[in-house]
Structures are given as C-alpha cells and as structure tokens.
Amino acid sequence: MPIHTPDSLAPAMDIPDLAAKVLAGEMKSVARAIRLVEEPSAASQALLDLIWPHVGRAQRIGVTGPPGAGKSTLTLQLARRYRAAGPGVGIIAVDPSSAVSGGALFGDRLRMGEIEMDPGVFIRSMATRGIGGGLALCATEAADILDASGKEVIIFETVGIGQLELDVVSAVDTLIMVTLPNAGDMVQAMKAGALEVGDIFVVNKADLADAALMKADLEAVLRMQGPSAPWQPPVELAQARSGIGVDAVFAHIQAHRSYLLANGRIEQKRKNWIAGRVQKIVNQRLIGRFWTQDRKKRLEDLLRDPFSGLSASQVASNLLDD
Amino acid sequence: MPIHTPDSLAPAMDIPDLAAKVLAGEMKSVARAIRLVEEPSAASQALLDLIWPHVGRAQRIGVTGPPGAGKSTLTLQLARRYRAAGPGVGIIAVDPSSAVSGGALFGDRLRMGEIEMDPGVFIRSMATRGIGGGLALCATEAADILDASGKEVIIFETVGIGQLELDVVSAVDTLIMVTLPNAGDMVQAMKAGALEVGDIFVVNKADLADAALMKADLEAVLRMQGPSAPWQPPVELAQARSGIGVDAVFAHIQAHRSYLLANGRIEQKRKNWIAGRVQKIVNQRLIGRFWTQDRKKRLEDLLRDPFSGLSASQVASNLLDD
Numbered sequence: 083m084p085i086h087t088p089d090s091l092a093p094a095m096d097i098p099d100l101a102a103k104v105l106a107g108e109m110k111s112v113a114r115a116i117r118l119v120e121e122p123s124a125a126s127q128a129l130l131d132l133i134w135p136h137v138g139r140a141q142r143i144g145v146t147g148p149p150g151a152g153k154s155t156l157t158l159q160l161a162r163r164y165r166a167a168g169p170g171v172g173i174i175a176v177d178p179s180s181a182v183s184g185g186a187l188f189g190d191r192l193r194m195g196e197i198e199m200d201p202g203v204f205i206r207s208m209a210t211r212g213i214g215g216g217l218a219l220c221a222t223e224a225a226d227i228l229d230a231s232g233k234e235v236i237i238f239e240t241v242g243i244g245q246l247e248l249d250v251v252s253a254v255d256t257l258i259m260v261t262l263p264n265a266g267d268m269v270q271a272m273k274a275g276a277l278e279v280g281d282i283f284v285v286n287k288a289d290l291a292d293a294a295l296m297k298a299d300l301e302a303v304l305r306m307q308g309p310s311a312p313w314q315p316p317v318e319l320a321q322a323r324s325g326i327g328v329d330a331v332f333a334h335i336q337a338h339r340s341y342l343l344a345n346g347r348i349e350q351k352r353k354n355w356i357a358g359r360v361q362k363i364v365n366q367r368l369i370g371r372f373w374t375q376d377r378k379k380r381l382e383d384l385l386r387d388p389f390s391g392l393s394a395s396q397v398a399s400n401l402l403d404d
Numbered sequence: 405m406p407i408h409t410p411d412s413l414a415p416a417m418d419i420p421d422l423a424a425k426v427l428a429g430e431m432k433s434v435a436r437a438i439r440l441v442e443e444p445s446a447a448s449q450a451l452l453d454l455i456w457p458h459v460g461r462a463q464r465i466g467v468t469g470p471p472g473a474g475k476s477t478l479t480l481q482l483a484r485r486y487r488a489a490g491p492g493v494g495i496i497a498v499d500p501s502s503a504v505s506g507g508a509l510f511g512d513r514l515r516m517g518e519i520e521m522d523p524g525v526f527i528r529s530m531a532t533r534g535i536g537g538g539l540a541l542c543a544t545e546a547a548d549i550l551d552a553s554g555k556e557v558i559i560f561e562t563v564g565i566g567q568l569e570l571d572v573v574s575a576v577d578t579l580i581m582v583t584l585p586n587a588g589d590m591v592q593a594m595k596a597g598a599l600e601v602g603d604i605f606v607v608n609k610a611d612l613a614d615a616a617l618m619k620a621d622l623e624a625v626l627r628m629q630g631p632s633a634p635w636q637p638p639v640e641l642a643q644a645r646s647g648i649g650v651d652a653v654f655a656h657i658q659a660h661r662s663y664l665l666a667n668g669r670i671e672q673k674r675k676n677w678i679a680g681r682v683q684k685i686v687n688q689r690l691i692g693r694f695w696t697q698d699r700k701k702r703l704e705d706l707l708r709d710p711f712s713g714l715s716a717s718q719v720a721s722n723l724l725d726d
Binding site: 127130131134135137138349352353356357359360361363364365367368369372373381382384385388389390391392393394395396397398401402404 | 460679681686694723
C-alpha cells in the first residue's frame with residue numbers, strides 16, 4: 083500500500099516500488115529517494131528499512147579539510163580515477179563553500195565537464211539549513227541509498243571539524259585530510275584532534291612555499307602520535323588541480339582498504355558507525371518524547387523570573403522529578 | 405561541610421567559601437572556580453547553584469568570525485575601550501587559533517601588554533578537547549562565574565559557526581560578526597545562516613581591496629533579510645589593529661544594548677538562553693540514564709551482524725521497546 087507523504091513530488095509515493103527501483107540502480111529513483119530521506123518522515127524511514135539489507139557494500143571515503151584547501155578538486159580527481167578503473171561513484175558534498183556543491187561561483191573553478199555528464203557518477207550536494215541545522219544528518223542516509231543502488235565508491239566532501247562533520251567522518255572507511263602548506267591550519271587541526279582521525283594526509287597546492295617542510299612536520303607529529311600503530315597515516319604532497327599526486331593518494335586509499343579488509347577492522351569500524359547511528363536515533367526519540375507540550379509549559383513557568391533562585395540545573399531536576 | 409572533589413588543587417574544597425569569595429570578586433578564587441566548572445562534578449554544580457542568584461547582571465558580548473578575521477584584536481581593543489570607560493571585563497576565548505588564547509604563536513601579534521596586566525581584566529582561554537569535545541559546554545558556566553564576581557562586561561571570542569559555538573552565541577546579548585573583505589567568506593556565512601544571528605557586522609582589515617563593496621553588499625543582504633526588523637544590524641569598516649573603527653563598533657554595541665533594554669527584549673533573550681541550557685541539561689541526563697551497561701550490551705548483541713536485516717532505526721525501536 084502506498085504511504086502518503088508531504089513530498090510535493092509524490093503525494094502518494096509507492097515506497098516498496100521506489101526501493102525496488104533504487105536497488106535496480108535507476109538513477110532517477112535514486113535522486114528521488116535521496117530527496118525523500120533529506121526530510122525525515124515515516125515514508126523515508128520505511129524506505130531506509132527496506133534497502134538496509136543491501137547497504138554496506140560500497141567503499142566510503144571522506145575528504146575533509148579547511149575551506150580553500152582544494153577538497154572539491156581532489157574529490158573530482160579521485161572520482162575520475164575511480165571511473166577510469168571501473169566503479170560507479172557517488173559524491174556527497176556537505177560543505178557550503180564546496181565547488182562541487184555550487185560554491186564554484188566563488189571557489190575553485192575546475193570544471194567538472196565529463197564527470198558531471200558521466201552516468202556512472204552521481205553528485206549530490208547537501209545545503210546547510212541555518213546554523214546547527216540538519217546538515218549532515220541525512221548525508222549518511224543519502225550514502226545508504228547510493229550504496230544500495232550499487233555505487234561501489236562513495237566520496238563525502240566535507241569542511242572542517244564540527245560536530246556535524248564528525249557524524250559524516252565517523253561513517254567512512256578511509257578519511258583523507260587535505261591541508262595547505264600553512265602551519266596555522268595544522269596547529270588548529272591538531273588542537274581540534276583532527277590528526278587523530280585522519281587515515282591519509284594530503285598537503286595540497288604543494289607548489290606553495292614550505293610544502294616539503296609541512297609534510298615533514300606532519301609526518302613527525304603523526305609518528306609521535308602513534309609510533310606503534312599498525313596503520314601509519316601517509317602524508318602526500320599534491321597539486322590536485324593539475325593531477326599531481328592524485329595517483330599516489332589513490333594508491334594510499336587502496337592500501338588502507340587492504341589494511342582494513344585484511345584483519346577484520348572494517349567490520350569493527352562499520353559496527354561502530356552503525357552503533358553511533360542507533361544511539362543518535364534513540365537519543366532523538368528520548369528527547370522528543372520527553373518534551374511534551376506540558377513539560378514545555380512547565381519550563382516556561384519555572385523561568386518566569388529566570389534569575390530568581392533556581393539555577394538551570396535545579397530547574398532541570400524539577401522537570402525530571404529528581 | 406566541604407564537598408570532596410577529584411580536583412587535585414583542592415582535595416576537600418569548601419564550596420560555600422569559594423562561592424563567597426567569587427561573589428566578593430577575589431580573582432584568584434574566580435580563576436579557581438572557573439577551573440572547577442570546566443570539569444562537571446557535584447562540586448561544580450553546587451558552586452553554580454550557589455552563585456546563580458547573582459548571575460545576570462553582566463553585559464555579554466560575542467565576537468565571532470572565521471580564523472584570521474581579527475577577532476582577537478577586536479576583542480582586546482573593545483576590552484581596552486571598556487576599561488577606559490570603567491567596567492571590569494572578562495574575556496573567554498573559545499577558539500583554538502585565538503591569539504588571545506595562546507595561538508598568538510602563529511596568529512595575530514598584537515601584544516596585550518597593559519591589558520594582560522590590568523587587574524580589571526580577566527582572560528580565560530578554553531582549550532578544545534578533541535573533536536566535538538566539551539569545548540563550549542563550560543564557557544557559559546565560566547561566564548556565570550565572572551558575572552557573579554562583578555565583571556560588568558563579558559566578551560566571548562569564538563570561531564566559526566559550529567553547533568558548539570552556537571551554544572555560546574545564543575548566550576550573548578549582542579553578537580558581533582567579524583569578516584574580511586572576501587566575498588567567499590560572506591557567502592559561506594550566509595549559507596550557514598550566520599547573517600540571521602549577527603547584531604553588528606564588522607568588515608575588518610578594511611584597507612584590503614573591496615572592503616567598501618563588501619560593506620555595501622552586506623548591507624543590501626541584511627536589508628533584504630529583515631526590511632522591517634526593529635533592529636537593523638549596522639555594518640562597520642574597521643582596522644582593529646590600528647584602532648580604526650573600534651569606537652564606532654563600541655557605539656553600536658551600546659546602541660544595541662539600549663535597544664534591548666528599552667523594550668524588555670533582554671529579558672526574553674535571557675529566558676531563551678536559560679531555557680536552552682535547561683533543555684540541554686535535561687537531555688544529557690535523559691541520555692545518560694538510558695544508556696545503562698545493560699542497554700549498551702543489548703546494542704552490541706543486536707549489531708553482531710550489522711547489515712543482517714534490522715536497520716539502525718529498527719535496532720533503536722528494539723532498544724526503546726517500541
């Protein structure tokens with residue numbers, strides 16, 4: 083039976099039919115399915131439940147780094163490289179300044195040409211919805227759709243290191259950190275803990291001054307960080323725009339994949355990200371259920387005179403009947 | 405009776421005594437209290453409860469913007485300006501690259517000299533604790549301590565527009581967005597919804613090309629955004645390093661304060677941020693209580709074969725006994 087949704091494109095969308103078309107790899111249906119999961123609803127959940135047994139085959143790669151580091155360019159170059167080797171590629175850009183997602187007007191001007199026209203490549207940009215909005219919440223769900231549709235490689239392009247990006251980053255097999263030959267960026271990334279989560283590091287625009295020094299510094303910090311780690315994150319110099327270093331990055335990705343596959347780490351990694359998603363869903367439901375109209379009203383009443391005597395923590399205890 | 409805490413500085417800290425000293429404005433005790441609230445505990449909560457009735461008098465100002473925009477410089481210039489007018493100032497830097505917080509090694513080199521030595525100024529930098537860590541969680545609590553201690557002005561310096569920064573940003577009376585004459589930054593800020601929350605905009609380093617154009621563009625966008633809003637956010641050109649424009653920004657802050665005070669908006673604003681804090685505390689407790697060892701074990705069991713058939717949402721339903 084069709085499930086009725088508010089989606090204007092489909093007043094009465096047939097979810098099992100849509101799921102079947104996604105699994106058959108029909109790209110128009112994939113696009114439609116991704117639009118559907120961008121607005122959580124009973125229908126989008128039904129779709130995700132249906133495709134779930136077909137999720138988990140794609141290789142998921144994250145490309146992250148500060149604005150201007152050349153993430154879009156590297157992403158497109160990697161997509162080209164994968165296409166040349168055969169696999170279908172999905173790209174999900176969750177970066178408001180991304181050249182891929184349309185920031186190209188102001189950003190990088192590598193034209194995508196053949197990549198955009200290639201039916202083996204699906205590009206989806208996720209717009210932000212205001213500060214702290216649901217930015218990355220649906221990015222992993224969109225990846226599940228692409229995964230179930232048969233895309234063998236999915237690349238997330240995402241800026242920076244906020245909580246939202248972290249959700250994306252924790253759901254990839256291999257995380258590539260792109261940086262510029264600029265010590266300030268590195269120090270900031272280090273302080274934010276970014277060096278601890280990167281699997282491959284790329285110093286892009288390596289024609290700029292200090293690129294070799296930056297590479298050496300990064301390598302030193304990474305060695306200090308995990309001198310006996312079984313995977314030593316490589317640092318690669320690149321000029322993504324002209325393609326220099328892209329093959330080397332590609333080789334590192336494949337090496338990292340072999341490493342993950344060889345010792346069962348990939349299952350553990352995926353269990354971790356699914357566990358994270360379950361926890362997030364549970365927490366959202368717990369919170370949604372607690373905040374009834376009645377409790378919202380009680381909160382309002384308790385804060386009528388906000389600095390009267392009850393601190394925020396005491397008001398919380400009151401609401402929780404502690 | 406003293407409450408025992410794991411704080412190495414005070415194996416048996418006398419919380420009521422500490423609270424009394426904070427309220428008396430003893431800055432050594434203020435520093436100690438801030439260190440205490442940076443690690444949530446029964447003792448830190450007891451302290452916050454005790455000082456709460458004395459919180460809410462300080463003017464809270466946020467200075468936010470991308471790295472390199474000159475936030476630290478503007479923050480210090482504003483602190484100087486306030487000191488010249490009399491009030492005690494507290495500065496809380498929650499930016500890993502902040503010149504104020506010690507990123508000065510690589511960042512801006514305005515030396516703080518007299519500001520650092522001025523007993524009327526208290527500067528506290530909050531280090532990040534890894535990705536998505538408790539960065540800003542204690543920043544508002546630290547501000548409460550400074551507020552209760554009698555500081556009349558509190559300035560938060562914070563980078564960017566992540567979820568963590570948003571918590572800080574939503575707890576200020578006046579938010580200053582600092583930007584550079586760079587259209588890319590503005591487009592990114594716009595997409596992230598930053599233009600909707602700023603009260604005052606500063607185009608810093610206005611000696612760079614296109615500053616006047618940037619100001620005009622920003623004004624146009626802001627007019628479009630809220631043509632009939634009672635507060636029209638002003639856009640000011642500045643060169644914070646040499647002090648140009650700082651008096652004008654200062655005047656805008658005071659004008660915004662008058663606007664907030666005149667029509668009771670300030671009470672509403674503060675009720676909103678306290679409500680936000682209550683909700684956050686409630687949500688944290690709900691989540692903490694749900695995830696018992698037993699439920700964590702059940703989650704692990706359910707994910708033994710992660711792509712078997714149950715989707716993340718279905719596993720969540722199982723755990724919630726839906």
